[in-house]
Each structure stands twice: as C-alpha cells, then as structure tokens.
Amino acid sequence: MTTTTFPRALVLRVRPWLGIAAIAAASISTYMSLLWAPPDAMQGDVYRIMYVHVPSAWLAYLAFIVVFLASVGWLWTRQRWFDAVAVASAEIGVLFTALALVAGSIWAKPTWGVWWTWEPRLVTTAVMFVMYVGYLLLRNLSTDFVRRASRAAVLGIVLVVDVPVVHLSVLWMNSLHQLPTVLRASGGPSLDSSMLATLLVSVAAFTLIYAYLLAARVGIELRRHERIGALRDG
Amino acid sequence: MIRRLGLVAGRELLAERRQPDGLVAAVTFIALLVLLESLVVGPVSARQPAVAGALFWIALAFAAILAATRSFDRELEDDALDAIIALPGGRDALFAGKVLALTAVLAIVGAVGGVLSLVLLDLEVALAGHLLLVTALGVLALPTVVVLDVVLALRLRARAALVPILALPVLIPQLVAATQGSASALSGDATGSLGWSALLLAFAFVYAVLGFTIVPAAIE
Numbered sequence: 001m002t003t004t005t006f007p008r009a010l011v012l013r014v015r016p017w018l019g020i021a022a023i024a025a026a027s028i029s030t031y032m033s034l035l036w037a038p039p040d041a042m043q044g045d046v047y048r049i050m051y052v053h054v055p056s057a058w059l060a061y062l063a064f065i066v067v068f069l070a071s072v073g074w075l076w077t078r079q080r081w082f083d084a085v086a087v088a089s090a091e092i093g094v095l096f097t098a099l100a101l102v103a104g105s106i107w108a109k110p111t112w113g114v115w116w117t118w119e120p121r122l123v124t125t126a127v128m129f130v131m132y133v134g135y136l137l138l139r140n141l142s143t144d145f146v147r148r149a150s151r152a153a154v155l156g157i158v159l160v161v162d163v164p165v166v167h168l169s170v171l172w173m174n175s176l177h178q179l180p181t182v183l184r185a186s187g188g189p190s191l192d193s194s195m196l197a198t199l200l201v202s203v204a205a206f207t208l209i210y211a212y213l214l215a216a217r218v219g220i221e222l223r224r225h226e227r228i229g230a231l232r233d234g
Numbered sequence: 235m236i237r238r239l240g241l242v243a244g245r246e247l248l249a250e251r252r253q254p255d256g257l258v259a260a261v262t263f264i265a266l267l268v269l270l271e272s273l274v275v276g277p278v279s280a281r282q283p284a285v286a287g288a289l290f291w292i293a294l295a296f297a298a299i300l301a302a303t304r305s306f307d308r309e310l311e312d313d314a315l316d317a318i319i320a321l322p323g324g325r326d327a328l329f330a331g332k333v334l335a336l337t338a339v340l341a342i343v344g345a346v347g348g349v350l351s352l353v354l355l356d357l358e359v360a361l362a363g364h365l366l367l368v369t370a371l372g373v374l375a376l377p378t379v380v381v382l383d384v385v386l387a388l389r390l391r392a393r394a395a396l397v398p399i400l401a402l403p404v405l406i407p408q409l410v411a412a413t414q415g416s417a418s419a420l421s422g423d424a425t426g427s428l429g430w431s432a433l434l435l436a437f438a439f440v441y442a443v444l445g446f447t448i449v450p451a452a453i454e
Contacts, residue, residue, distance in 0.1 A: 127403050134403065137399065141387075142390055151386045154382070154449055154452040158379075158404065161404075165407065
C-alpha cells in the first residue's frame with residue numbers, strides 16, 4: 001500500500017501558516033473593498049460585490065484546473081494523495097461556484113433588474129456547477145477506492161473542457177455580461193488603478209482561503225486513507 | 235487493435251440484429267418524445283426551426299443514453315464484459331467498439347426521428363445537404379460522451395439516474411450546436427449551418443481524443 005505519512009505531515013505543517021495568512025489577507029481585502037476603494041461612477045456602491053464575485057469565479061476556475069491536474073497525476077502515478085487533492089479541490093470549487101452564482105445574482109437584481117437572465121456566462125457557469133456536483137455524486141456512489149479514484153479522474157479530465165467555455169462564452173456569444181476586464185487578450189486591465197489593486201488583493205485573499213481549505217480537506221482525506229489502511233491491515 | 239475494435243463493434247451490431255431490443259426501444263422512445271414534445275409545446279411553436287431542432291436533438295440525446303445503457307446491460311447479463319476486458323487491448327477495443335456500434339444505431343434512430351419530425355411537423359427544408367451534414371456530425375458528436383459516462387457509472391447503484399446527470403451537462407455545447415445548425419439549415423442560413431457544423435466537428439474530435447486516451451483506464 002502507498003504510504004500517506006509524508007504528504008499528510010507536510011499538510012499539517014503548512015496549514016496553520018496558511019490559515020494565518022488567509023485571515024490577514026481577508027482582513028486587508030475587506031477594508032479595501034468596503035472603505036478604501038472609491039464608489040463606481042455609474043453603479044455607486046453596488047459594484048463592490050465584484051470583490052467577492054470575481055475572486056469566487058477565479059477560484060472556481062483554479063479549483064477545477066487543480067482537479068484536472070490531480071486527476072492526471074492519479075492516472076499517471078496511482079499516488080493516493082493526488083486523489084485526495086482532486087476530491088478536496090472539487091468540493092471547494094463547487095462551493096465557490098455557488099458563491100459566484102449567488103453573488104452575481106445579488107449584483108444583477110439592482111443592475112439588470114432581474115435575479116437571473118439566460119445569458120451565456122451565467123448559463124455556462126451554472127452548467128459547470130451541475131457538472132461538478134455530478135462529479136461528487138459519482139465519487140459518493142462508488143465504494144472501492146481504486147475504482148472510484150480512476151473513474152473520478154477520467155471525469156475530472158473530461159469536465160475541464162468546460163472551464164475555457166465558461167470564460168470565453170462572453171466573447172463567443174452575444175452577452176449581457178461584462179466582458180473580461182483583467183485577463184484581456186487585447187491588452188492590460190481596463191479598471192481604475194485603486195479598484196484593480198483592491199480586486200487583486202481580494203483575489204489573493206480568496207486564493208489563500210482556498211489553499212487553507214485545500215490543505216485542511218486533503219489532511220482529512222489522507223487521515224481517512226490511513227485509518228482504512230490500518231483497519232485492513234488488522 | 236483495429237481488428238479487435240471491428241470485432242467488438244461487429245459483435246454488438248450482430249447482437250442488435252438478432253435481438254433488436256435496444257434499437258427498437260430507442261426508435262420507439264425518439265418517436266414518442268418527438269410526438270409528446272410537439273403536442274406539449276403546440277404545433278405552431280413546434281414548427282419553428284429552432285424549436286423543432288431542439289425537440290429532435292434532446293430526444294436523440296436521451297435515445298443515445300437509453301441505447302448505450304441497454305448495450306452495457308446486455309454485456310453484464312451475459313457476463314461477457316470480463317471476457318472482453320481480459321483480452322490484450324480489450325479495454326480500448328471495448329470502448330471504441332461500443333462508440334462505433336452506438337454511432338451506427340444512432341444513425342438509424344436519427345433517420346427515423348428526423349423523418350418523423352419533418353413529416354409530422356410539415357417542416358420545409360431550405361438546405362437539405364446542410365441539414366444532412368449537421369445531422370451526420372451531431373450523430374458523430376454524441377456517442378463518445380454517452381459511452382464514456384455509461385462506462386463511468388458501470389456497476390454503480392443509482393446508475394439509471396447517474397448517467398443522464400453526468401452526460402447531459404457535458405452534451406450541452408453539442409446539443410446547442412446541433413440545434414442551431416439544424417435551425418440554420420431549415421431556414422436557409424448556409425453560413426450559420428456550416429459554422430455550427432465546424433463546432434460539432436471540433437467537439438466530436440476533442441471528446442474522441444479524450445475518450446480514447448483516458449477512458450479505458452476507468453474500465454474494470
């Protein structure tokens with residue numbers, strides 16, 4: 001059986017530091033988002049939800065790309081910690097996709113006048129959410145570890161095709177949603193510098209929160225593997 | 235490899251010819267869905283090119299899931315799956331053979347469903363060649379994803395519910411492209427139908443490469 005002691009020890013060592021860094025960054029980000037950044041000339045203070053919505057959407061992309069990489073890692077090496085990373089990242093990705101959808105919906109009501117509209121970015125994001133809920137469902141219905149990990153890895157690789165579709169949907173189809181303002185093919189960011197700085201700090205804070213949650217969840221999963229292994233060995 | 239793939243696909247089609255329960259179920263299913271959906275939305279709405287296309291492609295996607303599930307059920311009932319997997323290169327041959335056989339079955343189901351839609355809804359086809367092209371590419375784009383998801387859900391409890399949950403979201407781009415492509419061909423927009431055909435071809439290629447590269451690893 002593959003040992004899980006080394007990755008779990010590493011996770012336990014870095015987790016507290018990630019937690020401290022995440023709390024510090026989240027505090028700075030909250031101050032900048034609510035007090036430091038100026039109101040938008042058109043939307044007033046409503047736009048501030050962007051500092052939750054955009055980092056959540058970014059984390060959803062990041063989390064599902066990590067699922068893809070961990071899935072490739074599992075199929076390639078059969079190291080158990082790759083599977084632990086995949087399940088942890090998928091769960092966090094689903095959580096942040098839901099948060100991005102809810103935050104977007106709260107912003108849409110005063111701006112567009114509706115909670116939901118059938119525009120490409122919203123629909124493809126909702127589809128991505130459903131896909132990864134299906135991924136977690138597939139994992140939960142399988143009891144044998146190797147079978148579950150292999151099937152989930154195949155699905156984790158297949159589903160990543162949707163990530164660029166979500167990001168580029170606003171460019172490919174007629175969309176009500178705002179076009180990309182930071183990651184633009186046609187040059188640099190198109191935001192005011194103080195808003196951009198606040199957004200980047202928020203993205204960094206959310207990324208640290210993701211890293212902390214990932215370390216915590218991977219630790220739990222590896223501990224579960226060790227317990228099952230110990231029970232099997234008598 | 236090609237020989238083994240041909241054997242699996244040929245065996246599948248032979249079994250379907252001797253006992254065509256999967257094919258009959260899929261044809262009956264698509265006919266029923268086309269009738270039911272047209273009745274529910276009303277004949278005036280159902281005759282609109284985009285609506286008629288959507289009804290047909292959604293029905294075909296469900297028929298594909300039904301036919302693929304039935305095909306693997308037959309293997310499980312006969313305990314034939316383990317024997318195929320035990321052969322050298324058996325996993326690859328099983329996946330590719332099933333995809334090939336499902337494509338052939340879907341071509342028949344699609345032809346029946348398409349003719350039914352055209353006749354019952356009295357649709358006028360502006361660009362028949364383009365409609366054939368879109369239909370052929372749509373039939374090519376569906377099976378890889380459907381067989382992939384049936385393989386992933388194989389021998390799991392709640393499989394009947396899991397396969398559509400896994401397959402339908404992944405099929406959304408293909409269904410949108412096939413629906414819009416069909417609507418363009420029906421209404422005489424040659425550029426539109428060719429554009430959507432290219433997208434169908436791209437998705438068929440991407441999922442074929444992904445499927446043939448990684449899915450055999452998930453077959454036990």
